[in-house]
Each structure stands twice: as structure tokens, then as C-alpha cells.
Amino acid sequence: MKTTLLVVLVALPAAAEESVLSKLSLGLDTVGAISLTQARTQGGIGGGVQAAFSFDEHWLVHARAAWLWGLGSHTLFHAGGGWQRAGTWRPLFRGDVTLGLGGSLDFSVGSTPPTRAPTVGLVVGAALLRFQVGRVIVSGLELEAGVSTEFVSVGPRAGVTLLSLSALLE
Amino acid sequence: MVSRLLVAAFALSACAPGVVDSATVDKARALATEVDGNRVFADIEALAALHGKDTRVDCAGLNTKADTWCNLTNTASRTFVADRLRSLGMTPELDTIDTHPATTNVFAELRGTSKPDEVILVGAHFDAFFMGADDNSSGVSVMLEVARLLANRPLARTVRFVGFDHEEIGLVGSTRHVKSQAKPKASLVFDCVGFADDAPGSQGSLPGFPTPSAGNFLAAIANDVSRPQVEQVLQTEGGKSGIPVLAIIAPGLGAGPLSGNLMRSDHAPFWLAGESAVFFTDTANFRNKNYHTRQDTPETLSRPFLTGAAKAAVMSVVAWGDAP
Numbered sequence: 001m002k003t004t005l006l007v008v009l010v011a012l013p014a015a016a017e018e019s020v021l022s023k024l025s026l027g028l029d030t031v032g033a034i035s036l037t038q039a040r041t042q043g044g045i046g047g048g049v050q051a052a053f054s055f056d057e058h059w060l061v062h063a064r065a066a067w068l069w070g071l072g073s074h075t076l077f078h079a080g081g082g083w084q085r086a087g088t089w090r091p092l093f094r095g096d097v098t099l100g101l102g103g104s105l106d107f108s109v110g111s112t113p114p115t116r117a118p119t120v121g122l123v124v125g126a127a128l129l130r131f132q133v134g135r136v137i138v139s140g141l142e143l144e145a146g147v148s149t150e151f152v153s154v155g156p157r158a159g160v161t162l163l164s165l166s167a168l169l170e
Numbered sequence: 171m172v173s174r175l176l177v178a179a180f181a182l183s184a185c186a187p188g189v190v191d192s193a194t195v196d197k198a199r200a201l202a203t204e205v206d207g208n209r210v211f212a213d214i215e216a217l218a219a220l221h222g223k224d225t226r227v228d229c230a231g232l233n234t235k236a237d238t239w240c241n242l243t244n245t246a247s248r249t250f251v252a253d254r255l256r257s258l259g260m261t262p263e264l265d266t267i268d269t270h271p272a273t274t275n276v277f278a279e280l281r282g283t284s285k286p287d288e289v290i291l292v293g294a295h296f297d298a299f300f301m302g303a304d305d306n307s308s309g310v311s312v313m314l315e316v317a318r319l320l321a322n323r324p325l326a327r328t329v330r331f332v333g334f335d336h337e338e339i340g341l342v343g344s345t346r347h348v349k350s351q352a353k354p355k356a357s358l359v360f361d362c363v364g365f366a367d368d369a370p371g372s373q374g375s376l377p378g379f380p381t382p383s384a385g386n387f388l389a390a391i392a393n394d395v396s397r398p399q400v401e402q403v404l405q406t407e408g409g410k411s412g413i414p415v416l417a418i419i420a421p422g423l424g425a426g427p428l429s430g431n432l433m434r435s436d437h438a439p440f441w442l443a444g445e446s447a448v449f450f451t452d453t454a455n456f457r458n459k460n461y462h463t464r465q466d467t468p469e470t471l472s473r474p475f476l477t478g479a480a481k482a483a484v485m486s487v488v489a490w491g492d493a494p
Contacts (some may be wrong), residue, residue: 073422
């Protein structure tokens with residue numbers, strides 16, 4: 001079943017040809033993310049916007065901003081780049097720097113008071129369920145993991161893009 | 171647009187934390203050395219004894235677990251608080267509201283010397299299940315120790331001591347106080363400040379709360395509004411209380427779904443009103459298996475921890491009350 005699906009997807013060249021001509025895409029995401037360190041817990045679920053610029057059929061840079069609710073509300077920025085497969089099935093592998101600003105549960109660590117610094121992170125992500133049909137790119141269950149810090153302690157961070165919908169511009 | 175947002179966000183996050191001048195810090199720490207742990211513990215024993223023999227609150231219609239709710243008392247402990255505040259030269263007032271059962275707060279003020287219109291509130295609930303040693307005779311006794319130490323040494327700002335009634339029924343007294351009294355500049359609320367356990371694994375927690383394994387720290391809980399006040403607490407305390415102090419800051423007003431457990435006492439009505447309040451606690455049932463049981467008795471409490479909590483309280487109130 002899996003092999004059949006891959007064959008069908010790879011055999012659809014039209015969308016891939018079009019994507020080479022389209023450099024810029026804009027889209028919307030539904031996102032969940034969590035960052036856990038000794039000094040801060042920050043996370044939530046929400047939505048955001050994204051923009052990507054393709055250098056060729058494989059390599060791209062992108063930026064995202066998402067607004068998440070759960071522990072108060074906070075804004076999560078991503079900026080990074082990645083590699084995507086050519087064709088209708090367009091899995092993307094990326095690496096990003098993240099910046100979290102706003103609501104969080106903050107803790108003192110030893111004699112260090114709760115910090116007011118933003119949360120900075122490094123993540124790698126994979127969008128395996130990502131497809132391009134015409135000028136539309138749809139991606140589901142995109143996963144990412146990495147580390148984050150608020151300059152007091154370091155801990156894991158993880159995220160999931162439940163659904164992403166973007167359009168290639170002319 | 172994004173760059174503007176980033177600049178604004180960095181500017182906000184770089185705001186200077188609450189800072190207390192060194193003279194006030196020195197004064198606060200000096201006064202904290204006068205905390206009498208034996209006196210605090212004696213007050214807990216007296217209050218627990220009063221709860222043990224006091225008339226139970228009428229639990230008819232409360233429609234909840236009878237063994238606990240029909241062992242709630244508040245009358246003798248309220249009288250104890252009022253009498254003590256009176257003996258310290260203050261004039262306690264009673265504020266009664268017509269609830270079922272009736273709710274009566276008691277409060278008194280030490281007038282400030284140079285900024286009397288600015289009020290620092292120090293409060294604890296005096297109603298308790300069973301003997302209520304940790305919950306909350308410990309908090310009431312710490313409040314009374316702060317009152318004793320400040321009674322003849324008024325601060326620049328007015329200090330209002332409040333015994334809240336019927337916290338256990340649903341923060342009834344504190345909600346009443348927030349709605350009926352002038353807004354304080356800062357508030358310090360105690361609930362369960364006497365139980366500690368050094369054993370690894372003795373501290374319970376929740377996902378997202380990286381608390382230490384040993385239940386021997388005092389939690390100083392704030393929200394974004396009271397963040398400057400808890401920063402001042404940490405700066406002034408500076409390890410001088412003799413017990414670990416863990417600050418926890420809830421986002422926003424603190425009312426989010428994942429931070430709701432931080433709103434389980436009389437500071438919550440202040441938070442919801444957008445007012446500054448810091449909550450001192452031993453984390454109650456996340457550490458103390460005697461919480462809301464007949465076993466919540468004085469001999470289960472830690473005198474050193476209680477003394478440390480009282481010292482941290484004294485330092486906090488002096489810092490807020492005297493800092494320029």
C-alpha cells in the first residue's frame with residue numbers, strides 16, 4: 001500500500017515543474033509547541049502564518065510566527081531553512097531557530113530569580129505528510145524537536161504543526 | 171512589522187526587575203532575626219486546640235463530603251486573631267457578609283509613617299478543617315508574628331493584617347475583602363507554611379512544574395502583575411530565611427487552564443481583580459499527606475521551616491512597606 005502510494009505520487013510531474021517556477025509561498029498553520037526547562041515552561045496551541053522562499057526545487061528558507069494559548073499567550077517565531085523533495089509528495093526536512101515571547105510559567109533556579117529573557121531554541125523538523133497539488137502545499141502532522149533556553153537553564157522543546165496550508169505565489 | 175514586534179518584545183522583556191534599596195534590605199534582614207519560632211509554634215498549638223473544641227460550622231446544604239465539611243471551624247480562631255491584633259495596639263474590625271454559613275473577616279491596620287495611603291496587605295485564612303495546624307493555623311501564626319514585630323516599628327506604608335474567613339468554602343472572605351476594601355499596593359497571603367520533608371521524593375508536582383524532589387522549600391507564587399514583588403522578596407530574602415525559597419510566576423493573571431493549581435487560596439481574588447498578590451505556601455497536599463485530615467496536627471509541622479517562613483514573610487513586608 002505504501003509503495004503504491006509513493007509510486008503514484010512520484011509519477012505526477014506537473015505540479016513539480018510548476019513549483020520550480022514559483023519562488024515564494026505564504027500560508028497558515030495550526031501549531032502546538034512546548035518548551036520545558038528548569039526555569040521556564042512555555043507552550044500552548046494556536047495558529048500562525050508562514051512564508052517560504054525557494055532557491056531551487058529542493059532548497060528553501062522560511063519564517064513563521066505563531067500565537068499560542070495554554071500557559072497565558074505567547075508568540076513563537078521560527079526562522080530557518082530546509083530541503084524538500086521535488087514532486088507531488090514534497091517531504092520537507094528543516095532546521096530552525098526559534099524565539100518565544102510572552103506568557104510562561106517561570107521559576108527561580110537556586111538563587112537566580114525567574115528570568116524575563118525570551119526563550120530561544122534550536123529545532124529540527126520533518127514534514128513527511130507534505131504534498132503539492134498545483135500551487136497549493138498541504139502538510140499534516142509535521143514534527144519538530146530540539147532544545148531551548150531562557151539563558152538560565154537548557155531543556156527540551158517539541159512542536160507539532162497539525163495542519164499547514166500554503167500557496168505558491170505567481 | 172515583525173522587526174518592530176521583536177524590538178518591542180525585547181524592550182519589554184528587558185524591563186528592570188523589582189529592586190529594593192540596600193538600606194531597606196538591611197533593615198528587613200535585621201528585623202527577621204527577631205522572629206521567634208517558638209512563639210509562632212505556640213500560636214499554632216493554641217489555634218489548633220481552639221479548632222479542636224470550637225463549634226462546627228453549620229454544614230447543612232454544603233452538599234459535599236460530610237466528614238470533612240462538617241468539621242470546619244472559624245469562630246474561636248477569629249476571636250484569637252482579633253484579640254491578638256488588639257493586644258498589639260491595633261483596632262480590629264469585623265466585616266460580616268450574609269452567606270450560608272455567615273462569613274466574617276477580621277482586619278486591622280498599622281498606619282504608615284510617610285505613605286499612609288499606600289497599603290501592604292498581609293493575610294491568612296483562619297477557618298480550618300479539624301485542628302488545621304498546617305492549614306491554616308501556620309499561616310495565621312506567621313501573620314501574627316509579622317504583626318508583633320511591626321507593631322512598635324511602623325513602616326512607611328500602612329500594613330493591613332487580614333484574617334480571611336471561609337477560604338475553605340471557596341475563597342469567600344478574600345473575595346469579599348477585594349470587593350469591599352481599598353486596593354492594596356501589594357499583598358502577601360499565607361496558606362500552609364509549616365510542613366516540610368527533606369526526604370527525596372517527598373514533593374509531589376504536576377507536569378510542567380520542575381519542582382525539587384524534596385519537599386523542604388517555601389513556594390513564593392506570583393503572577394505577571396506581582397512579578398516585581400516576588401523579585402523583591404527574593405532579593406531581600408537572599409538566603410537569610412534559612413530555608414529554600416522557590417519563586418513560581420504564573421503567566422498573565424494566572425487564570426489559565428494549566429496554571430489553575432496556583433490559584434487555590436486567598437490570593438486568587440486579588441489576581442483576578444488585577445491586583446498584586448504573592449502567595450507563600452508549603453504546597454499543601456503536594457507535600458503534606460495530612461492535608462484536610464484529622465492528622466493535620468502541630469506535631470507534624472517543622473519548627474525550622476516555620477521559622478524560616480516567618481523570616482521570609484517579615485523581610486517581604488518590610489521590603490514592600492519601606493522601599494522608596
